Amino acid sequence: MMRRVLLTAAKIPAIRNLSVRLPPIRRMVDRFVAGETPEAALDAVARIAATGRVATIDHLGEDTTTQAAALAATDANLRLISLIAERGLAEVAELSLKASAIGQALPGGHALAQENAERIIAAAHEAGTRVTIDMEDHTTTDATLALVQELREEFPDTGTVLQAMLHRTPSDAERWAHPGSRIRLCKGAYNEPASVAHTDKRAINASYVACLHRLIDGGAHPMVATHDPALIQAALDLLAEAGRPADSYEFQMLYGIRPTEQQRLADAGHTVRVYVPYGTDWYGYFMRRLAEKPANLALLGRALIGR
């Protein structure tokens, strides 16, 4: 229930405008967001890399409503890429990109998002890194997968995301499970209706394991994106059973969440990629993080009353 309230609030501009101005909320955001500038994000990446982990960087922003904003988001990603190259971080830092940030929802949005994504991915390649296209709510899944399919014709290492909570995902996993296919598997962070998504945690976890099984069997490069101890153990078991070498999969977790577990996995020889978001447009991302863990609300409550 609380999850639904928070995820609904994440879409309401008036709440957004009030929240972003409240200093206690901004302070709590620091746990989940690496800073407002690309320089701050790259400082975080350098710290992460020093501990044997790697990163994927997200310039925060979504649901862009104008062509100018889509272009600004594209330019921000291009600037990020040149800074990654300048600081010699291409081997440890990829990019994560939301199609809605670069124009997908605008009229003619498919072509616009494709053009902007191509510019970003071409620059990423030039710099020696690559891009994963994030997945947003279920109304965008078909459009985003179509975009990725087109992008992969020129840039086959473009990654994307499947969300285990959606009923459609086992069949998507089947379709996208082929050698070289970089697929991040997560539970799904959006407020989805029961007609398209599991709402029960056990069903979501069962779907997660089934989808991961398909990705591994089909020879994909799975990016196991979860902090859930049961799913991490299930992934370790499936990968070991399949005899997967360490460079054929990775674990992914979010900046600020379970850092000790991130380090444990990295120290055990697994690739661990940390999703590092930065920028001023943190509201939607932050609300999804609040919705994931009820205890975060208590922290927020304490921050708001100054304790």
Ligand code: FAD
């Ligand atoms: P949960 O059951 O939610 O969490 C397991 C445990 O992890 C919790 O008990 C808690 O200890 C810890 N934890 C989890 N979340 C939090 C939190 N917010 N604060 C504090 N502790 C927490 N979703 C999408 O829909 N599209 C995407 O493109 C996408 N990309 C992602 C990329 C990465 C690298 C990761 C890790 C997640 C991504 N997600 C994405 C989010 C994902 O769908 C889940 O919402 C999120 O990971 C929480 O699910 P969980 O698997 O960690 O399990």
